[in-house]
Amino acid sequence: MTMSRQEIQIFPVPCILLVQVLWKRQKNCERGTRMKLGVLRFTLTALFWIAVFVVPAGAALAAGEIQRPVAVKVNGNMLDVEAQLIDGRTMVPLRAIFERLSATLEWDPNTRSITATKGTVVIHLQIDNIEAKIGDRASTLDVPPLLVNGSTYVPLRFVSEALGANVDFDSTTNTAIVTTDNSCNLPGGQVHNGTIKPGGETWSVCGSPHFVKDDFYVEGKDSPNLVIEAGAVVRFENGAGILVGLNAPGGLVVEGTEKDPVTFSADTAGAQPGFWKGIHFYGQTVKGRASIDFAHIEYAGGSNGAVTVTAGTSPVELTVRDTLFKNNAYAGIQLMENTRLSPQSKNLTITGTKTSPDGGGAPIVTAAYGTNGLPDGDYKENELNVVLIAAAMSSTTINTNTTWNKLSIPYQAKITVYVDGPSSPVLTIAPGTETIWEKLSGLTVGSYDRGGLIAKGTKERPITFTSQLERPGSWDGIGAGPYVGKDFKLEYVHVKDAVNGITLPEDLGPILTNSTIENSKEYGIYIKSSNVATDYLAGNTFRSNAKDIYTQ
Incomplete structure (x- = not known):
C-alpha cells in the first residue's frame, strides 16, 4: 500500500527506546519458559515494525509541524472551526473559509486539486503542492495545502487575499482577522426553510452561504418576492428546493452579475446530479417576477429539471440570462404545459446533464408550447445533446x-x-x-x-x-x-x-x-x-x- 507524505508519520523516538530496553532484557534473561520468550519476541517484533513503518493520518501532523490552534474571525464573526498554525503559517479548513468568503468550491479526487471561484476570480490549489494559480497567474506558497486529521487545510492569507479580503493577526487573542469590503453584520450560514416572510426577503453576500433545508416556499397573500443579490451563495440539503407561486402568488428575482454571479449548489462535498430538488416556478408566479441573471446552478434536478416552470391554463414566462447549468439531473431547464422562456433569455450554458429514473438527460426538456424562441447556447457534453420535446x-x-x-x-x-x-x-x-x-x-x-x-x-x-x-x-x-x-x-x-x-x-x-x-x-x-x-x-x-x- 502506498501512502502520501501527509498520510504517514515515523513512529516517535520513545517507542524505539522501549524496543531497545526490551531487547536487553531478553538477552539477560536466563530463566523463564519458552512461552515467555516467545511472547517477548513477538512484542519486540511488533514494536520494531511499528517503529520502522507508518501509521494512519488520524494521528499525523501532515507535511508541516502544528504549533498551536488559531481562532479565525471573518467580518466580525468567528468561524465555528479552528485554524492551525503550521510552520508559522495560519492554515484553515478550506470549506469553512471558502464558504464564508462566498466562493464556490470544486474538488478533483483524482488529482487532489481544489478550484475556488468567486466572480471572475478562479484559484487553483493542489494538496502538498506549493505551486498555485490565480487565474492564469502562477504563485508560490510558503506552505502547501495539507491534509490534517482527515481535513484539508489551506493557507488563510493567500486564499483570503486572492478573494479580495484583508488578513491581520491579533497576537493577544491568537486570532486571525479577515475583513472584506462589505459592511456585513450578519453571520454566514443563514438558514432558510418553511415560507418566505410577509413582505419578501433579500438574500445577499452578507449572510452567505445561505442554507436551504427542506422546501422553501415563496408565496403569500401580499405576493412576496425573494430577491437574491449578486455574489450570494445558496446551498441546499438533499431533496430541498425553492418553490415559487405554488399555493399563492410569489416571485423570484436572481440578480447576479458577470463579476459576482449567484451560486446555487449542494450542501455537501462530492455531490451527484439530482442531490437537491431545484428551483420550481408554478402557475401563481407573479408576472415579471421570474428571472435569473448570471447564476451558476449545479447538482439539482431529478424528477424535474434544475429549473422547472409549470402552469395550468395561465401562461408563465421565465427570463434566464447569462447562466451556467452544470451537472444536473433530468434537465437544466424544463418547461411544462403553457410555459416559455421570454424573448429576453440569452447566453445559456448547459452541460453535464444526466438522465434520472424519470428520463430526461437533455439540456432543455419542454412541452411543444415552450419550444418558441429558445435561445442558442453552449449545450455540450450532456447525455442527450438535444432539445427534448416531451409531455405527460x-x-x-x-x-x-x-x-x-x-x-x-x-x-x-x-x-x-x-x-x-x-x-x-x-x-x-x-x-x-x-x-x-x-x-x-x-x-x-x-x-x-x-x-x-x-x-x-x-x-x-x-x-x-x-x-x-x-x-x-x-x-x-x-x-x-x-x-x-x-x-x-x-x-x-x-x-x-x-x-x-x-x-x-x-x-x-x-x-x-x-x-x-x-x-x-x-x-x-x-x-x-x-x-x-x-x-x-x-x-x-x-x-x-x-x-x-x-x-x-
Whole structure:
C-alpha cells in the first residue's frame, strides 16, 4: 500500500527506546519458559515494525509541524472551526473559509486539486503542492495545502487575499482577522426553510452561504418576492428546493452579475446530479417576477429539471440570462404545459446533464408550447445533446405562433406535435434547423382546428426532418389536416425515414419546392384526393421510397 507524505508519520523516538530496553532484557534473561520468550519476541517484533513503518493520518501532523490552534474571525464573526498554525503559517479548513468568503468550491479526487471561484476570480490549489494559480497567474506558497486529521487545510492569507479580503493577526487573542469590503453584520450560514416572510426577503453576500433545508416556499397573500443579490451563495440539503407561486402568488428575482454571479449548489462535498430538488416556478408566479441573471446552478434536478416552470391554463414566462447549468439531473431547464422562456433569455450554458429514473438527460426538456424562441447556447457534453420535446400525454399542441430557432443542437420529439387552434397558429422553422422524431411521433398541422407551417430552408442550410432510429417508417411524417390554411410552405426541406413523408388532405398547390423526400416506408407524398393537378415531383427529389406519390 502506498501512502502520501501527509498520510504517514515515523513512529516517535520513545517507542524505539522501549524496543531497545526490551531487547536487553531478553538477552539477560536466563530463566523463564519458552512461552515467555516467545511472547517477548513477538512484542519486540511488533514494536520494531511499528517503529520502522507508518501509521494512519488520524494521528499525523501532515507535511508541516502544528504549533498551536488559531481562532479565525471573518467580518466580525468567528468561524465555528479552528485554524492551525503550521510552520508559522495560519492554515484553515478550506470549506469553512471558502464558504464564508462566498466562493464556490470544486474538488478533483483524482488529482487532489481544489478550484475556488468567486466572480471572475478562479484559484487553483493542489494538496502538498506549493505551486498555485490565480487565474492564469502562477504563485508560490510558503506552505502547501495539507491534509490534517482527515481535513484539508489551506493557507488563510493567500486564499483570503486572492478573494479580495484583508488578513491581520491579533497576537493577544491568537486570532486571525479577515475583513472584506462589505459592511456585513450578519453571520454566514443563514438558514432558510418553511415560507418566505410577509413582505419578501433579500438574500445577499452578507449572510452567505445561505442554507436551504427542506422546501422553501415563496408565496403569500401580499405576493412576496425573494430577491437574491449578486455574489450570494445558496446551498441546499438533499431533496430541498425553492418553490415559487405554488399555493399563492410569489416571485423570484436572481440578480447576479458577470463579476459576482449567484451560486446555487449542494450542501455537501462530492455531490451527484439530482442531490437537491431545484428551483420550481408554478402557475401563481407573479408576472415579471421570474428571472435569473448570471447564476451558476449545479447538482439539482431529478424528477424535474434544475429549473422547472409549470402552469395550468395561465401562461408563465421565465427570463434566464447569462447562466451556467452544470451537472444536473433530468434537465437544466424544463418547461411544462403553457410555459416559455421570454424573448429576453440569452447566453445559456448547459452541460453535464444526466438522465434520472424519470428520463430526461437533455439540456432543455419542454412541452411543444415552450419550444418558441429558445435561445442558442453552449449545450455540450450532456447525455442527450438535444432539445427534448416531451409531455405527460402522447401529444401536445402549439396553439400560438411559434418559432423554432436554429440551435447548435437538434430538436428531438418524443410525442406528436399538433399545430392548430382558434387563433390560427403558425409554426415557423428557421433555416438550418434539424429535427429528430421518435417512433409513433410526427408533425401534424390543422388537424382539429386552423393551423399553418412555414419551413423555408436554403440550399446551404436546409431544414431536416428525420428519425431517431434512422430506418424507413420509424416516424409518422409531416401531416396536413382538413383545417390547414394557406400558410403551409416547405422549401429546401429534407424529409427522411417516415411512414409517409408528407400527407395532404387534397391538392394544396405548389407547397413543396427544392426539397428531398427519401426512405419513406409507404409513400413520399400521400394525397387523400384523386383530383390532383400539381406536379409535386417537379423541382423536388424523391429517393428510395416504396412509392413516391399516392393519390386516392
